[in-house]
Amino acid sequence: MTSSRPIDGTVFEAVLFDMDGTLVASTPAVNRSWARWGREQGLPENFRDTVGHGKPAGEIAAELLPADRVDEGAARIQAIEIEEIHDVTMLPGANEALDAVPGERKAIVTSCSTPLAEARMEAAGVHRPATIVTASDIVHGKPDPEPFLLGATRLGVDPTRVLVVEDAPAGLQSGRAAGMTTLAVVGTHEANELEADLVIDTLELVRFVPVDGGVRVEIVEKGTPRPARA
Structure with missing residues (x-):
């Protein structure tokens, strides 16, 4: 039997954002x-x-x-x-999402190396957070849980109270393996290819609200629940 974790209205200690395909169109x-x-x-x-x-x-x-x-x-x-960065741009709602989450409660976790992540963030105009985990920081990349677990460690939060925002199956698998709740954004993959607690069409449909103890996530327009856990 499968079940999915609730996202709409839930307070998370932190939000970990993938970069390519989630924040940046590359x-x-x-x-x-x-x-x-x-x-x-x-x-x-x-x-x-x-x-x-x-x-x-x-x-x-x-x-x-x-x-x-x-x-x-x-x-x-x-x-x-x-x-190859001349046409790398921000995706709708991406900087707004980053700006809404307090600095100590957000990170970018990307499969890019540090030099490539820096180049793409600059090209796209990303409002970069203080905490960024790249492929240069880890031994095992996505779909292994190591990247997201390192992000949680650097923020000092409980992985089971973290929301991962991703666009790719490998990243979603990584987040699930880390014990985190997963929110998938359609873009590089169709909705039916994404296994997550919730699938949405764009970050414009999500509102991040700082509250005591974390960030409350509000889905402006309901996405498609796609159970991810046994």
Whole structure:
């Protein structure tokens, strides 16, 4: 039997936001970068069909390249992606959401490396929080729980009282594995591909209200409940 955790009206100790596809529209840049990288590496055009969105570049390189080429390949895709930022923009409601959550109760948790995260945040005009967890900070990336658990640790909050805002299956799996409640935003994936406690079309439908002990989340227009837990 499955059940989902309530989100609308719930007070969370903190909110952890994914970046790409959740706060920042970077899909065209990502697609250009990986297509260029794939050509350079001699991979088939459809090579990305075998890897999931939302994973760190180093882990993707390790899945696709011989062991002796992984480090070089990971460094190369990072360099390409840092170049490909001219059309990276903010998604609707993203900065408003970041601004509404108090500084000590929010973080960005991204599968980008630190240099790439910095480049995309600057290009998009992200109102960046003080706490940011990147692939450079962890050993195991999404879907492993480590990134979100590190975010909770840095904020000093109970993981079971944290809301994860994500757009990708790997990130949602990471949040669930960390014991957190998950809110999925449709964009890089269709709603029926996202397993979360609640799925919404845009962050514009969410209101974050600071209260004693945390942040109350209010859904302006109800999304689609998609049970995520056994």
